[in-house]
Amino acid sequence: MKFLLWKPGMDEGTINDLPHTGLGILASELKEYGEQIVFIDNHFAPVPDEDVSDYISTLQPDTICLSLVSSEWLLERTQNLINEAHSKGIEVWVGGPHAYGYGDLLVNDERITKIVIGEIDGQID
Ligand code: B12
Structure with a gap:
């Protein structure tokens, strides 16, 4: 399976090397588990909404994994990507602080396949 891991990023002033x-x-x-991974890390270099619009058509993932702070959840590019994934039958997994804090709301969102609350270490099975 091909997994697209995407960190949208929202604060252009945040700097880090990792x-x-x-x-x-x-x-x-x-x-x-031998899965194929594409990791687009825009954490420290957020890109305009339109740059994200070809991620799915170019990369053709089976599953999209998002790690989100709440302000990233609200971004237009995040919602657009989730909408496109849903319309194409691509799974969307959401984890990170927004899932932890607002999992009770996300559970009602039919576009989301999995909400992961807590650490993924050793939990893939
Ligand atoms: C380190 C840190 C940072 C670092 C990140 C460095 C880096 N290279 O990763 C820096 C300083 C850059 C940063 C920046 C920001 N941060 Co910060 N940060 C943290 C902190 C202290 C720890 C996060 C961390 O690394 N944890 C360790 C990792 C391993 O755990 P994790 O991310 O949770 O991931 C695990 C699981 O959650 C899960 N998981 C996570 N995502 C996914 C996705 C999927 C699909 C799956 C299956 C599993 C999964 O698996 C992972 C491994 O076990 C947290 C506080 C906290 N205690 O969590 C705040 C925190 C995440 N940050 C927060 C915020 C608000 C920000 C900023 C928006 C602040 C700002 N205005 O600049 C920015 C956003 C950056 C950006 N450019 O957009 C908030 C988010 C609140 C919210 N409701 O969304 C937190 C919770 C702090 C707080 N209490 O307010 N941050």
Whole structure:
């Protein structure tokens, strides 16, 4: 299966040298199972909404994994990507702080396939 891991990023002023830690861990866990991974980390370099519009058509993922702070959930590019994935039957998994804080709301969102609350380490099975 091909997994697209995407961290949208929302604050252009945030600087760090590391990839997004949560999705980095998710990537290493999925690799253990031989899954194919594309990790687009816009955490420290958010891109305009229109740049995201070809992620699905170009990369053709089976599943999209999002790690979101709540302000990233509200971004137009995040909602557009989820809408497009849903319309094409692509699974959407959401984790990170927004899932942790607002899982009770996300559970009513038919576009979301899995809401992961807590650590993914050792939990893929
Ligand atoms: C380190 C950190 C940062 C670092 C990130 C560095 C990096 N390279 O990763 C920096 C300083 C850059 C940062 C920035 C910001 N942060 Co910050 N940050 C944290 C902090 C302290 C720890 C996060 C972390 O790395 N945890 C360790 C990793 C391994 O855990 P994790 O991310 O939760 O991921 C695990 C699971 O959640 C799960 N998982 C996560 N995502 C997914 C996705 C899927 C699909 C699956 C299956 C599983 C999964 O698996 C992972 C591995 O087990 C948290 C507070 C906290 N205690 O969590 C705040 C926190 C996440 N940050 C927060 C905020 C608001 C921000 C900023 C928006 C602040 C700002 N205005 O700049 C920015 C956003 C950055 C951006 N450019 O858009 C809030 C989010 C609140 C909310 N409701 O959304 C938090 C919760 C702090 C708080 N209490 O307010 N942050």
